[in-house]
Amino acid sequence: MAVHRLVATEEAAEKDPVPARSPVRRAPSGTRRLLFFGSAFMLPWLLASLALRRLDLPDYGAWTGIRPLEQKLRMLSDFAEAGPVDAVVLGSSVGDFGFSAERLSEIVSRERGRPYRAFNFSTGAAEVADYPELYRLVRTVTRPRSVILIVCSAHGARSDQPRIEVPQTPVYYLARAPVGSVLTSPLQLELSHRLWSLPPIRYSAALRDLLVFGSFKSLKGAGSDVYALDPHGDRVTYTYEPSGEALSRYQGALAGLGPVSSSASQPGDPHLSREDVEGLRELARLTEADGCARMVVGHDQGAYLMGSALLPSDYVAHRREYFEHVAALAAAPACLVLDDLALPRHAIVDPIHINEYGAADLTARAASCWTGRPAPPPGRYREPDLGRTDPPLTFNAFAFLLRREGPEDGETLRLRFWRSIAVPALPNGPLFVALRGPDNKDLVRPALREGRDIVVSYEGLSREPRQVFIGRLLTEQNGQHFVLNQPLADYRWVPAPIR
Amino acid sequence: MLFHTPTFLVFFLTFAAVYFSTPPGRARVYVLLVFSNIFYGWWDWRFLGLLWVTKIVDYGLSVRIARTEDPRRRKLLVAGSVVTNLGVLGFFKYWNFLVDSALALHLDVSTLRLPGLVLPVGISFYVFQSMSYAIDVYRRRIEPAGSLVEFAAFVSYFPQLVAGPIERAENLLPQLLRPAAPTAARIASGTFLFACGFFRKALGDVLAGLVNPVLGDVGAAAPGAVVLAVLGFGGQIYLDFSGYSEMARGMARAMGVDLMANFASPYLATSFRDFWHRWHISLSEWLRDYLYVPLGGNRHGLGPMLRNLVVTMLLGGLWHGAGWNFVIWGLLHGLFLVLNVLWDRGGRAPRNAATRALRAAGGWLVTFLGVQYAWIYFRLATLQEAVIVNRKIVEWLAHPSLPLTSWTLLAVLAPIIVLDLAQRDRGPVFSPPEATPLRELAFGALAGCFLLLGVILLAGQPTHQFIYFQF
Numbered sequence: 029m030a031v032h033r034l035v036a037t038e039e040a041a042e043k044d045p046v047p048a049r050s051p052v053r054r055a056p057s058g059t060r061r062l063l064f065f066g067s068a069f070m071l072p073w074l075l076a077s078l079a080l081r082r083l084d085l086p087d088y089g090a091w092t093g094i095r096p097l098e099q100k101l102r103m104l105s106d107f108a109e110a111g112p113v114d115a116v117v118l119g120s121s122v123g124d125f126g127f128s129a130e131r132l133s134e135i136v137s138r139e140r141g142r143p144y145r146a147f148n149f150s151t152g153a154a155e156v157a158d159y160p161e162l163y164r165l166v167r168t169v170t171r172p173r174s175v176i177l178i179v180c181s182a183h184g185a186r187s188d189q190p191r192i193e194v195p196q197t198p199v200y201y202l203a204r205a206p207v208g209s210v211l212t213s214p215l216q217l218e219l220s221h222r223l224w225s226l227p228p229i230r231y232s233a234a235l236r237d238l239l240v241f242g243s244f245k246s247l248k249g250a251g252s253d254v255y256a257l258d259p260h261g262d263r264v265t266y267t268y269e270p271s272g273e274a275l276s277r278y279q280g281a282l283a284g285l286g287p288v289s290s291s292a293s294q295p296g297d298p299h300l301s302r303e304d305v306e307g308l309r310e311l312a313r314l315t316e317a318d319g320c321a322r323m324v325v326g327h328d329q330g331a332y333l334m335g336s337a338l339l340p341s342d343y344v345a346h347r348r349e350y351f352e353h354v355a356a357l358a359a360a361p362a363c364l365v366l367d368d369l370a371l372p373r374h375a376i377v378d379p380i381h382i383n384e385y386g387a388a389d390l391t392a393r394a395a396s397c398w399t400g401r402p403a404p405p406p407g408r409y410r411e412p413d414l415g416r417t418d419p420p421l422t423f424n425a426f427a428f429l430l431r432r433e434g435p436e437d438g439e440t441l442r443l444r445f446w447r448s449i450a451v452p453a454l455p456n457g458p459l460f461v462a463l464r465g466p467d468n469k470d471l472v473r474p475a476l477r478e479g480r481d482i483v484v485s486y487e488g489l490s491r492e493p494r495q496v497f498i499g500r501l502l503t504e505q506n507g508q509h510f511v512l513n514q515p516l517a518d519y520r521w522v523p524a525p526i527r
Numbered sequence: 528m529l530f531h532t533p534t535f536l537v538f539f540l541t542f543a544a545v546y547f548s549t550p551p552g553r554a555r556v557y558v559l560l561v562f563s564n565i566f567y568g569w570w571d572w573r574f575l576g577l578l579w580v581t582k583i584v585d586y587g588l589s590v591r592i593a594r595t596e597d598p599r600r601r602k603l604l605v606a607g608s609v610v611t612n613l614g615v616l617g618f619f620k621y622w623n624f625l626v627d628s629a630l631a632l633h634l635d636v637s638t639l640r641l642p643g644l645v646l647p648v649g650i651s652f653y654v655f656q657s658m659s660y661a662i663d664v665y666r667r668r669i670e671p672a673g674s675l676v677e678f679a680a681f682v683s684y685f686p687q688l689v690a691g692p693i694e695r696a697e698n699l700l701p702q703l704l705r706p707a708a709p710t711a712a713r714i715a716s717g718t719f720l721f722a723c724g725f726f727r728k729a730l731g732d733v734l735a736g737l738v739n740p741v742l743g744d745v746g747a748a749a750p751g752a753v754v755l756a757v758l759g760f761g762g763q764i765y766l767d768f769s770g771y772s773e774m775a776r777g778m779a780r781a782m783g784v785d786l787m788a789n790f791a792s793p794y795l796a797t798s799f800r801d802f803w804h805r806w807h808i809s810l811s812e813w814l815r816d817y818l819y820v821p822l823g824g825n826r827h828g829l830g831p832m833l834r835n836l837v838v839t840m841l842l843g844g845l846w847h848g849a850g851w852n853f854v855i856w857g858l859l860h861g862l863f864l865v866l867n868v869l870w871d872r873g874g875r876a877p878r879n880a881a882t883r884a885l886r887a888a889g890g891w892l893v894t895f896l897g898v899q900y901a902w903i904y905f906r907l908a909t910l911q912e913a914v915i916v917n918r919k920i921v922e923w924l925a926h927p928s929l930p931l932t933s934w935t936l937l938a939v940l941a942p943i944i945v946l947d948l949a950q951r952d953r954g955p956v957f958s959p960p961e962a963t964p965l966r967e968l969a970f971g972a973l974a975g976c977f978l979l980l981g982v983i984l985l986a987g988q989p990t991h992q993f994i995y996f997q998f
Contacts, residue, residue, distance in 0.1 A: 058711035064964050065715040068971025069722075072979045090987035206987050228979055232986035239984070240733055242935040
């Protein structure tokens with residue numbers, strides 16, 4: 029029966045060896061045979077690793093289960109390879125959008141006269157309780173000299189309200205990803221990180237999709253994919269909140285949202301959940317063991333940063349109390365710069381977040397906690413009416429804001445739009461850029477493509493200083509302009525005219 | 528602890544380090560026993576006690592069977608072993624099934640139901656292995672093991688403890704006591720087998736990811752998707768189980784032990800009888816030797832033989848699980864075998880090669896489709912779902928069209944199909960003692976490719992239990 033033939037063992041062959049055909053030719057020794065086999069066994073791995081480094085495969089972020097976070101971790105790794113890391117910023121989307129590690133690096137470097145390098149490792153929906161996990165991930169690629177904890181007052185949750193594990197939060201995804209089972213063991217985490225850095229494993233999800241479906245079927249864009257990342261890990265957006273009503277509604281609802289005063293007579297921590305308290309203490313322990321300093325930077329939701337004069341005074345007082353409490357738990361100094369901060373309307377992305385301008389202004393102010401020098405007051409800019417969306421079809425959520433300091437900036441605009449899996453490619457047709465200045469008039473000009481940039485000339489712009497423009501990238505069809513879904517990643521005013 | 532997880536890799540490397548640094552002989556049997564207990568206890572240490580009860584009872588009874596010449600006493604002792612083993616199996620596996628069946632007949636036995644009753648992993652495998660030992664001693668086919676430790680090491684040998692192959696003492700026990708030296712040839716062929724099994728398991732998991740959503744909600748699925756899912760499950764269970772068996776054999780081979788092959792290209796069988804010579808060989812041989820033959824086998828004419836076939840397959844179905852779906856699955860295969868026997872008896876042997884080939888092709892198609900159809904009852908827990916699947920198959924036959932199929936997936940499956948074709952009649956393609964350096968290079972690279980592909984398919988994916996662990 030075929031079965032019995034299959035079961036035949038090599039013993040039979042070993043007992044009855046084939047006689048050597050020639051006394052000169054000897055069979056290779058066991059070690060050599062194993063070496064042959066072992067070398068050939070490793071070869072596919074080696075070749076695959078070399079090939080995969082050259083292929084531009086998408087990274088699914090399968091190790092952490094959070095692709096944007098893993099993207100930042102790889103960026104941080106590259107950042108750390110380029111020099112020492114002075115600070116890593118930990119926070120939620122409020123810190124992701126609303127704190128500029130790039131700006132902090134610029135200011136502190138200038139003040140200290142030596143490079144200061146900060147990286148923003150904030151990630152959407154992170155709670156204070158998740159900061160130790162974020163720090164552990166950071167430690168797989170670098171050992172920062174300090175961590176900056178961006179703490180938003182809206183995080184306040186009482187200890188008698190146990191934290192519910194909600195889908196879409198980092199802790200939910202981390203717990204279900206390969207990294208989840210090794211996060212608390214530094215050795216296993218390190219091994220796991222090294223393993224997942226091997227190209228065949230790092231790109232396994234992409235390769236699996238290709239092998240099984242013939243396409244990157246499981247690669248799904250996340251909300252954060254439509255925002256650019258600068259080299260310091262800051263998520264960059266130039267969009268704005270068009271609804272003044274939404275902002276007012278948030279401010280009106282403030283009384284119900286404010287942090288609870290420590291004078292409240294409930295048991296437990298007056299401000300934070302048990303997990304948050306434990307998280308802050310754990311972070312303090314972890315960083316202390318690494319000789320890593322901590323700094324708590326108070327932050328708040330976009331709608332509440334438009335001017336403390338608009339906020340109830342007891343909210344402002346409780347907010348300060350909350351930040352000080354968090355700082356005490358983290359055994360860290362508190363950097364509190366919000367009390368007299370009044371961001372302009374054009375610095376707000378939505379009621380929760382601030383944009384690149386807001387982040388730059390807030391960070392410039394916070395930098396005083398490092399430099400000891402107060403930041404110069406930000407200039408006042410003239411804005412167009414941000415609520416107007418006429419003419420129709422030329423506005424969408426990707427309409428962006430540009431600042432122009434004055435005529436010295438030049439009259440040629442060089443724009444760079446963000447490319448990612450969530451953003452459609454630029455169409456081949458003609459492109460236009462519409463700018464609306466403080467006079468609420470649209471200037472529509474044809475744009476040229478120069479490599480990855482879009483260049484457009486606006487000769488004869490007003491010479492008035494500090495103006496804000498609303499920009500839209502348009503295409504034309506049947507003589508009508510249509511706005512494109514292209515998020516702005518960066519822009520520059522340049523004096524040179526278009527070639 | 529699953530063979531394809533990093534935890535097992537650490538376990539196995541630790542075991543190998545301790546095992547090979549221990550002097551050959553009895554001490555190694557102790558090491559094997561300790562690690563086998565850790566392996567089993569990793570799943571649930573409480574059930575180690577149950578495993579040991581089986582071992583102690585069977586060892587004790589076997590020693591007594593060997594010592595006595597009184598046929599009546601010998602029969603009583605072996606009956607004690609059978610009753611104990613089947614009692615343990617029956618209680619853990621079939622108790623709630625029997626109570627539920629009685630409840631369905633409106634008998635008031637609800638208080639007898641034990642909702643917390645957990646099925647110990649691998650119980651069906653080790654109970655059969657342990658029981659066959661006692662029966663073999665009774666039949667004087669083997670001498671009892673030298674000690675309880677040796678016997679315990681045989682029953683709980685970790686590579687095949689939880690999902691087979693169900694080994695016979697005459698094959699495994701001597702090898703455990705005097706394993707072959709771990710030569711380069713053994714390590715190479717063991718690694719090749721393991722890598723091949725790992726790749727099979729990974730492919731099985733990929734198919735599980737495609738099949739489970741459809742079979743989990745058959746009512747909502749399109750007829751074409753249901754047909755593909757049924758075929759997909761056939762592929763999944765084969766790849767999953769044969770993958771496990773090959774990994775087990777690969778590990779054992781590297782350690783100097785040859786486990787029996789459990790699969791021999793079963794989906795290339797040209798008849799149902801041929802299928803059962805190629806599918807889960809260790810179980811079909813066990814059922815043949817300890818059930819079919821004692822029932823009378825083919826010794827009493829056609830009628831009793833057909834009855835014995837049906838009874839054997841029915842009990843074989845029940846061995847897999849406690850449920851009417853397994854009964855139907857077993858009965859279907861019993862019926863297939865009956866038809867197969869009748870066809871063989873009625874038909875004339877083809878005279879020329881072309882007719883033989885045509886008949887083999889026809890036989891293959893009928894067998895393949897029959898086996899795949901029977902899997903419906905194996906996979907779906909309720910008869911209502913099976914009825915829906917049958918309806919969808921009929922709908923599909925009326926309007927046959929398949930959803931978009933990924934050709935890349937077929938390309939990934941191709942190496943297994945090629946291997947099965949190559950090994951169908953010739954046996955293993957990689958036979959190390961005869962291997963030239965060129966062959967060793969080629970098979971080393973092939974093993975590396977299998978492992979690489981397996982890792983790519985499995986990395987970061989939820990870990991799927993081996994299907995046969997539930998039995």
